[in-house]
Amino acid sequence: xxxxxxxxxxxxxxxxxxxxxxxxxxxxxxxxxxxxxxxxxxxxxxxxxxxxxxxxxxxxxxxxxxxxxxxxxxxxxxxxxxxxxxxxxxxxxxxxxxxxxxxxxxxxxxxxxxxxxxxxxxxxxxxxxxxxxxxxxxxxxxxxxxxxxxxxxxxxxxxxxxxxxxxxxxxxxxxxxxxxxxxxxxxxxxxxxxxxxxxxxxxxxxxxxxxxxxxxxxxxxxxxxxxxxxxxxxxxxxxxxxxxxxxxxxxxxxxxxxxxxxxxxxxxxxxxxxxxxxxxxxxxxxxxxxxxxxxxxxxxxxxxxxxxxxxxxxxxxxxxxxxxxxxxxxxxxxxxx
Numbered sequence: 156x157x158x159x160x161x162x163x164x165x166x167x168x169x170x171x172x173x174x175x176x177x178x179x180x181x182x183x184x185x186x187x188x189x190x191x192x193x194x195x196x197x198x199x200x201x202x203x204x205x206x207x208x209x210x211x212x213x214x215x216x217x218x219x220x221x222x223x224x225x226x227x228x229x230x231x232x233x234x235x236x237x238x239x240x241x242x243x244x245x246x247x248x249x250x251x252x253x254x255x256x257x258x259x260x261x262x263x264x265x266x267x268x269x270x271x272x273x274x275x276x277x278x279x280x281x282x283x284x285x286x287x288x289x290x291x292x293x294x295x296x297x298x299x300x301x302x303x304x305x306x307x308x309x310x311x312x313x314x315x316x317x318x319x320x321x322x323x324x325x326x327x328x329x330x331x332x333x334x335x336x337x338x339x340x341x342x343x344x345x346x347x348x349x350x351x352x353x354x355x356x357x358x359x360x361x362x363x364x365x366x367x368x369x370x371x372x373x374x375x376x377x378x379x380x381x382x383x384x385x386x387x388x389x390x391x392x393x394x395x396x397x398x399x400x401x402x403x404x405x406x407x408x409x410x411x412x413x414x415x416x417x418x419x420x421x422x423x424x425x426x427x428x429x430x431x432x433x434x435x436x437x438x439x440x441x442x443x444x445x446x447x448x449x450x451x452x453x454x455x456x457x458x459x460x461x462x463x464x465x466x467x468x469x470x471x472x473x474x475x476x477x478x479x480x481x482x483x484x485x486x487x488x489x490x491x492x
Contacts, residue, residue, distance in 0.1 A: 156406070157181040157228055159271075161214050161262065162235030164191035166346045167277065167335055169199055171233065171395040173344070176203040178399055183227055186236065187213040190349050194491035198343045214258040217265060224269035231273035231406070232266060233398055234259065237307075240353035241281065241449040244304035255307035256314070263318060272324045275401045278312055280333045280387070280417065281305030285451040289421070290387075292457035293331070293413045302449030312413070319411035326409045328401035333387035333417035333456050335394050337476040338483035345483030346391075347490035355427060356476075360484035363437040370439060372424050374446035379453055383424035387417040387455035390471035390479070400465035417456025418469040427473070434477035435485075 158175060162168045163184030168191070175182050176199065184196060184207055193209065200206055208227075212219045214236045223229070237255040238244065244251040259276075266274065283291045284299040300306045312329055319325040336356040338345030351367075352358040361367045375382040397416045404412070422430075428439055461467045471479075 156230040156402070157183070159183050159185060159223065159227070159229045159232045160235065161185050161232065162191070162237065162277075164188060164193060164195050164209070165235060167332075167391060167394060168235040169195040169344050170339060170391045171235070171398045172196065172207065173199045173203055173339065174392070174395045174399055176200075176205045176207060182207040183223065183229070184209045185212055185214065185223065187211065192347060192491040195344050195347070202339070202341055202343060214262045215253070217261050220262065220265035221268070224265060224271060229269070229271050231275070231402060232262070232271060233275045233402070234262060235277045237277070239304065241302045241304050242353060242447050244302050244307070245448045248303035251303045251307045256310050259311045260314065263314070273326045273405050274315070275328045275330065275398055275405065276311065276315060278329050278331045279305060279308045280331050280415070280454055280456065282309040282312065282331060283454060286454055289453055290419060290455050290457040291415070293415055293460050301451055304449070316411050323409055325411070326405040327411040328405045329411065329413040330397060330401060331413065331415050332394060333389050333415070333454070335391045336388050337390040337392065337471065337479040339392060340479055340482070342482040342486040345480070345487065347487070355424060356431075356480050359428065359431055359439055360480055362439050363431070363435050363481070364484055364488050366488065368440070370428070370441040371444040372441050373444055373450060375443045377452040379423055381423050381425045384450060385421040385423045385453035385455070387419065387421050388427065388473060388476055389416060389418050389469050390476050393469040393471050397461065397465065397467050400467040404465055412464070414461040414465060415456040415458050416461060416467075417458050419456050419458045421453060421455035422473060430473050431477045431481070434474060435481040
């Protein structure tokens with residue numbers, strides 16, 4: 156297939172583009188590079204031994220989208236483009252609704268006009284908010300996400316479900332990610348946030364190499380075994396492979412389906428720090444700080460629907476995630492720069 160991948164130069168996008176190329180697909184990447192690097196795609200092509208087409212631009216640029224669909228016979232779209240930090244979304248909600256919600260609306264309008272009706276959407280487990288019980292399944296309530304980021308993802312899910320109900324030609328896969336971490340085993344591509352990291356693993360690894368002084372753990376008074384937040388961590392390569400399975404699924408049938416992509420188990424912040432120290436051989440200095448707005452105590456996935464319908468499950472362990480994170484960071488102390 157020939158695929159348009161929005162946000163394909165980013166962390167999850169670049170790993171997925173690599174798997175798509177290695178599976179034999181043609182790939183056009185659209186990315187505005189606001190939180191990514193073109194170097195990631197150069198390395199992806201080197202690993203895959205295949206080329207892709209890169210277009211710099213924003214999904215809210217309707218003229219550009221129309222040109223892309225006119226110039227290329229796109230079979231399906233894998234949609235990553237958007238803003239993704241929970242804490243930042245609390246401070247900048249308008250940016251998140253404009254990028255995530257309005258951007259997806261513009262993309263879908265352009266797809267409909269070009270008669271491209273297959274879409275895999277990058278959603279998030281934050282749509283579950285603070286779940287009454289864990290693990291969270293696709294049937295768990297999604298009525299009250301705890302941040303503008305989560306609400307923007309839920310609004311997009313609702314848009315896509317309404318769209319498919321209105322026009323049976325659409326085939327849509329919605330993937331609710333839990334917490335992607337790790338890097339490609341080559342150490343050539345990984346997570347490289349611009350500025351101060353918002354997520355645990357890049358912050359942790361930058362402390363380990365001495366780029367940052369100390370990790371602040373947000374809250375140690377949650378109702379969890381050690382007082383720190385518990386999350387379901389999934390290796391980014393496992394996550395990328397989930398997109399290939401979702402593409403296969405939507406290529407053979409119509410409808411709108413939702414799948415959790417997670418490992419099905421939770422680890423606390425302190426457990427992750429300990430696992431990272433074992434993998435890296437470094438001691439990571441950390442201090443406890445107040446809870447962060449938008450965070451919840453615990454969430455992990457019930458991933459059996461993806462196993463049953465997609466034939467997919469997370470294969471890589473927490474130790475693999477930490478080892479691959481450290482390999483990426485130690486080989487690339489300044490990231491892609």
